[in-house]
Amino acid sequence: MARVTIREIARRAGVSKGAVSYALNGQPGVSEETRARVLRVAEELNWVPNPVARQLSVARSETFGLILARSAQTLSEEPFYMAFVGGLEGVLSERSYTLALRTVPGTEEELAAYRKWAREKRVDGVVVVDVKAADPRIPLLKELELPTVLVGDPSLADGMTCVWTDSTTAMGEAVDHVAALGHKHVARVAGPPYHGHVWIRDQAFAAATRRTGLSAEVVHTDFSGDQGAEATRRLMSSGRPPTAIIYDNDLMAIAGLSTLGNLGVRCPEDVTLIAWDDSAFCRITHPSLTAMSHDVVGYGAAVATRLFELLEGAEPAAHLYSTPKLQARQSSGPPPPPG
Amino acid sequence: MARVTIREIARRAGVSKGAVSYALNGQPGVSEETRARVLRVAEELNWVPNPVARQLSVARSETFGLILARSAQTLSEEPFYMAFVGGLEGVLSERSYTLALRTVPGTEEELAAYRKWAREKRVDGVVVVDVKAADPRIPLLKELELPTVLVGDPSLADGMTCVWTDSTTAMGEAVDHVAALGHKHVARVAGPPYHGHVWIRDQAFAAATRRTGLSAEVVHTDFSGDQGAEATRRLMSSGRPPTAIIYDNDLMAIAGLSTLGNLGVRCPEDVTLIAWDDSAFCRITHPSLTAMSHDVVGYGAAVATRLFELLEGAEPAAHLYSTPKLQARQSSGPPPPPG
DNA sequence: CACCGCAACTGAACCGGTCCAGTCAAAAGC
DNA sequence: GCTTTTGACTGGACCGGTTCAGTTGCGGTG
Incomplete structure (x- = not known):
């Protein structure tokens, strides 16, 4: 493999x-004849x-960065991330861009890595x-003038480009679903409240239950399976357990479903469960899980496409990607008859 | 952020x-006094x-590559990959290396990407x-002289550096476990036979069941939850269903467990299930899943450490990382009484 | 026929480091 | 006291592209 240069x-x-550079890059400054010849030689x-x-002269790295501030262990349990990364990568590789992936233990390290x-x-x-309210990464990235696409709600983005899914509408649909089935008391097992999208869903959940006249309660967790199970246990063991639970991710819903067995609670006869994201796991549990579904x-x-647009000079903007749709499966049904 | 150069x-x-370059890189050729001054100025x-x-002059990219030849969807369902990537990345970032991650649809594209x-x-x-028997990537990578660490058994590595887990011993332990519980008929729900480690486990399963005098059967799948469920259904609906099933990954075990409910088969009373890899999902199912556990x-x-060693001139070698250990949980127990 | 404009192309600077071949003065050796 | 060695440092080539300021040749114009 002798190295061949221009x-x-x-x-x-x-x-x-x-001239070779012009020819190879399709730029003006060479005749078609010469261009063809150069291309032929390059080919040969x-x-x-x-x-x-190239990077050294054009001062571009042809790399996008993604930092995940969760442990490798946690990431492996959340199907969301790998699917999301796969989606990013698909677009990047079309343009011969590289994805630089970092995992860090916390926010401080994340900020340092951006610097x-x-x-x-x-x-x-x-x-x-995982954009949070008043997220410290936003001012830093502005200061660094690093082109950024936030994955989160426009209300959190402080004018930066963001791509979001409409959790508010989706949460409305989820609550409407349980209301239509006849439920009166619904719980929400949420992620940590400082997560922007968790907070937004909290608001949406409150609004939707008020609108439909359901009584509602919320438990906050760290998104882990363990805490999802624990929250479910607490809810179902309380004096007045909910007849429907809406989870903030798939993992907690699966953990919750598994916990029911230990408690002697049946799904969907005694309680309706609804997951969020709708990874393949929702289909393979028994009963299969009703979920708010979107294409991660x-x-x-x-997101990758928007970042390219940004580099090409697009103005910062908020882009709605989709609204998760209810995917009804076996885990949702009418509430148990009173008494 | 004005750019400051040497x-x-x-x-x-x-x-x-x-002189600045020598000073900053800790190389001889400058006095300690000058070095200190240069470092101070650089700091200031x-x-x-x-x-x-730097890369342009030293002809190094400070990047390691990983190509995953599965769809983003599949990857998101297999907790193994994200955990593995996280482990890799942890070591790389310590040395300021970058992980270039690509996903491709098939082997052809993978080979092209290496080229x-x-x-x-x-x-x-x-x-x-995912090293296969007679893997076409091995000769290519040798030809390209690209330093490589294979994640797989030495018998597949053709002399290249590899890091492996001892599936043979682990499979022996799994079979011993079910034998000790009193089972007589055990099935294995395996991945695709062309996967090297699947083939090795096939051999190990055959040997271990022969040794323990169990009757055995094997079903091959594509590792997906759907096929794991389907295989379980077929096995349990046959004339003489197994009383224990050993799966090749967690996903299929979870899918299998869920399927049992539909069939009216209880776990562990009617059938013992054993998963492989032991991600967090094994703990949150109900019953929790006995699994062959290792630290992904x-x-x-x-693997990352071995690749650095290779770059530093280490001779190709096979390295045993660990032997998966049985983690007994609720899904395994004695077989149902005969009749 | 002198002049202009333009397409086609050249030569060299440049990106920001690394590293080799020298230079030079002080120390060591004879 | 004169040569040799050594340590500290300089200058510049180099990595492989991009890009810009010029140069050249040619057809068109008044």
């Missing part, structure tokens, strides 16, 4: 390095561009997930 | 660019190295997962 191509095609020599050399990336010019832009892979792809 | 440092410290100016420029990476010098080394995050970290 200098060699220039020599063989009998033109200068500059089996030339491929050296991205590092480092910006200073070293290692990434052309970043994708930020597509979500990742949409 | 030229600027050189100017201010009153030395040449070359808040200098950070430009990795792209591209090698030609463009985009990665310093690669990690190869640590596995990823070990």
Whole structure:
């Protein structure tokens, strides 16, 4: 594998390095004839561009960064992330971009990593997930002038480009579903309240239950299966257990479903469960889980596309990706008859 | 954020660019006094190295590559991958290396991606997962002279460096477990037979059941939840259903467990289930799943470490990472009384 | 026929580091 | 006291592209 450079191509095609560069990049400044010749020589020599050399002159890294501030263990349990990453990557690879993936233990490390990336010019832009209220990453990324797409609600984005799913409408649909089935008392097992989208769903849940006249309660967790199970146990063991539970992710719903067995509570006869995200796990449990469904892979792809647009000069904007739709399965049904 | 280069440092410290480079890299050729001065100036100016420029001269990319030849959807369902990636990344980031992650639809694309990476010098080394028998990636990577760590059994590695877990011993332990519980007829729901580690477990399963005198059967699937459920259904509906099933991953075990409910089969009273990998899902199902447990995050970290060693000149070698240990939970128990 | 404009192309600077071949003065050796 | 060695440092080539300021040749114009 001898390395072949544009200098060699220039020599063989009998033109200068500059002309070769123009020819290969489809830029004006060379005749069609010369361009064809250069391309032929490049082809013959089996030339491929050296991205590092290009990066040095154009000051671009052709890399997008994504930092996940959760442990590898947690990430592996949340089907959302891998699907999202896969969606991102699909779009990046079409343009020969690379995804730089980092996992960090906490926010401090995440901020430090952005600083480092910006200073070293290692990434052309970043994708930020799990946006919180008054998120410290937002001012930092503005200061660093790092092109950014936030994955979260416009109300949290402080004017930065964001891509979001309409949790409010979706939560309305979920609550309408249980109300239509005849439930009177519904609980929500939520993630941590400082997560922006959790807070938004809290609001939406409150509004929707008020609107439909349901009595409602909310338990906050850390999104883990363990806490999802624990929350379910507490809810179902209380004096007046809910007849329907809406979870903030799939993992907690699955954990909750499993817990019911231990408590002697049946699903859906005694309690209706609704998951959120609708990964494959919702289909394979028994009973299968009703879920608020959206295309996470597509979500990742949409985010990547917006980041490219941003680099190409698009103005910051909020983009609605989709509204999760109710996917009714076996875990939802009418409430048990009173008494 | 004005860009500060070593030229600027050189100017201010009153030395040449070359001296600055020596000073900053801890190389001989400058006095301690000068080195200290240069470091102070660099500190003051808040200098950070430009990795792209360094890469261009040293012809290193400081990036490792990982290609996953499965759909984003599948990856999101397999907790193994995200945990493994997290483990890899932890070690890489300690050394300021980047992980380039690609997902491709099939082997052809994977081979093409390695070719591209090698030609463009985009990665310093690669990690190869899901090694198959007579894997076409092995000769290619040898030809490309791309430092490689295979995640798989030495018998598949053809002399390349590999890191493996001892499935054979683990399978023996799993079979011993069901034998000790008194089972006579055990089934294995396996992945696709062309996967190297599936084939090895097939062999180990055959040997262990022969040794313990159990009657055995094997069903091959594509590792998906759907096929895991389908296989379970077929097994349990047959004339002589097994009283224990050992699955090749967690996903199929969970799917299998869920299917039992539909069939009116109880776990563990009627059938014992054993999963493989032991992600968090095994703990949250009901009943919780007995599983062959190993530390996937640590596995990823070990692989990354070996790849660094390889770059530093280590000879190719096979490294045993660990042997999955049985983690007994509620899903395993004695077989139902005969009749 | 002198002049202009333009397409086609050249040569060199540049991106920000690394690293090699020298230079030079002080220390060591004879 | 004169040569040799050594340590500290300089200058510049180099990595492989991009890009810009010029140069050249040619057809068109008044």
